[in-house]
Amino acid sequence: MKQMKRIHYTKPSITDLEVKYATDAARNGWGERCYEYIGRFEEAFKAHFGVKYAIATSSCTGAMHMGLAALGVGSGDEVILADINWIASASPITYLGAKPVFVDVLPDSWCLDPEKAEAAITSKTKAIIAVHLYGNLCDMDALLAIGEKYGIPVIEDAAEAIGSVWHGKRAGSMGMFGTFSFHGTKTLTTGEGGMFVTQNKAFYEKVLSLSNHGRVAGQTRQFWPDMIGFKYKMSNIQAAIGYAQMERIDELIAAKRRIFRYYQNALSDLPVTMNPEPEGTINGYWMPTIVVEQDVTFDREQLIEMFQQQQIDGRVFFWPLSMLPMFGEKPENRVSYELYGRAINLPSYHDLSEGSQQRVCRVLRLMLES
Numbered sequence: 175m176k177q178m179k180r181i182h183y184t185k186p187s188i189t190d191l192e193v194k195y196a197t198d199a200a201r202n203g204w205g206e207r208c209y210e211y212i213g214r215f216e217e218a219f220k221a222h223f224g225v226k227y228a229i230a231t232s233s234c235t236g237a238m239h240m241g242l243a244a245l246g247v248g249s250g251d252e253v254i255l256a257d258i259n260w261i262a263s264a265s266p267i268t269y270l271g272a273k274p275v276f277v278d279v280l281p282d283s284w285c286l287d288p289e290k291a292e293a294a295i296t297s298k299t300k301a302i303i304a305v306h307l308y309g310n311l312c313d314m315d316a317l318l319a320i321g322e323k324y325g326i327p328v329i330e331d332a333a334e335a336i337g338s339v340w341h342g343k344r345a346g347s348m349g350m351f352g353t354f355s356f357h358g359t360k361t362l363t364t365g366e367g368g369m370f371v372t373q374n375k376a377f378y379e380k381v382l383s384l385s386n387h388g389r390v391a392g393q394t395r396q397f398w399p400d401m402i403g404f405k406y407k408m409s410n411i412q413a414a415i416g417y418a419q420m421e422r423i424d425e426l427i428a429a430k431r432r433i434f435r436y437y438q439n440a441l442s443d444l445p446v447t448m449n450p451e452p453e454g455t456i457n458g459y460w461m462p463t464i465v466v467e468q469d470v471t472f473d474r475e476q477l478i479e480m481f482q483q484q485q486i487d488g489r490v491f492f493w494p495l496s497m498l499p500m501f502g503e504k505p506e507n508r509v510s511y512e513l514y515g516r517a518i519n520l521p522s523y524h525d526l527s528e529g530s531q532q533r534v535c536r537v538l539r540l541m542l543e544s
């Protein structure tokens with residue numbers, strides 16, 4: 175029997191270009207050239223995303239930590255975000271001694287429900303984090319209006335939303351600040367890495383000082399921090415890979431969209447819903463995801479088992495964060511608690527072949543056709 179090739183759920187798209195720039199950075203990017211690729215990567219990023227300021231970081235988690243610190247989030251404060259999320263969006267809140275307040279999601283976008291977010295606002299609320307899940311966009315008009323009404327900054331965690339556009343504006347460019355991740359599983363990668371972006375000059379300068387161990391621009395004394403800062407910098411070698419990926423960003427996004435379309439067409443007759451793309455928006459489809467309709471018996475562990483037998487990596491939909499032992503349960507977040515068990519992410523790396531996608535679809539048919 176022919177050996178079946180494993181279908182990984184993600185892996186980066188790395189070409190000779192990334193290797194060329196990384197090699198150049200490793201060989202020549204030292205001394206006075208030690209920030210060269212970082213500068214290029216940040217410039218290319220700003221141009222693509224339509225943002226005025228960008229700071230490359232070692233992770234999205236670090237970018238979020240610095241941004242929240244710059245907003246003055248601290249002990250006893252509250253920050254609102256959706257219950258269905260990866261923990262990286264919530265952890266930085268706790269690093270600052272503040273409390274993540276988990277709010278239910280909308281059934282169609284799987285993102286923060288604006289009405290419930292508004293209802294969760296208290297005198298302690300310091301920020302609302304809009305996380306664009308799996309490429310799906312939060313309702314930014316509603317969230318920004320709420321932020322304006324209460325004088326609360328809205329932040330975008332756009333780690334999963336490269337390629338997603340809300341009525342002409344790229345995800346990450348609309349909030350007080352935006353954060354991105356370039357972890358190896360993301361649409362654009364540097365291995366590990368992230369980006370902080372903002373349109374606000376004063377806020378950028380604040381975060382830039384924080385990111386530089388508290389050294390304020392214009393401080394003439396060498397090695398003289400004016401405050402306690404952070405060390406979440408990206409290396410020039412990582413930035414070289416990122417810069418190459420920026421030259422290929424349209425291709426990277428197009429591949430994600432092509433993979434989604436294939437699944438969408440191939441699975442259109444099954445009782446599942448997939449990532450939405452409402453009128454006026456573009457979905458970057460970081461993770462093609464199926465949610466099995468409620469009247470269908472479905473066991474996601476069984477599906478993952480079936481995938482495993484066929485050498486396919488299935489990936490569970492994020493658990494509600496409030497289910498984790500370090501947070502308090504919130505079963506009143508009914509949509510979140512109902513959703514996660516019926517949903518699964520499908521393999522979606524850029525070079526995934528149609529033959530491999532067919533293999534994935536065959537398993538789904540076996541499970542869901544009856």
Ligand SMILES: *Cc1c(COP(=O)(O)O)cnc(C)c1O
Pocket residue numbers: 232233234235236260262263305331332333334354355356357366367368
């Ligand atoms: C991947 C991810 C992060 C974490 O990114 P790191 O670069 O690993 O810190 C944060 N938020 C979301 C929404 C993510 O998907």
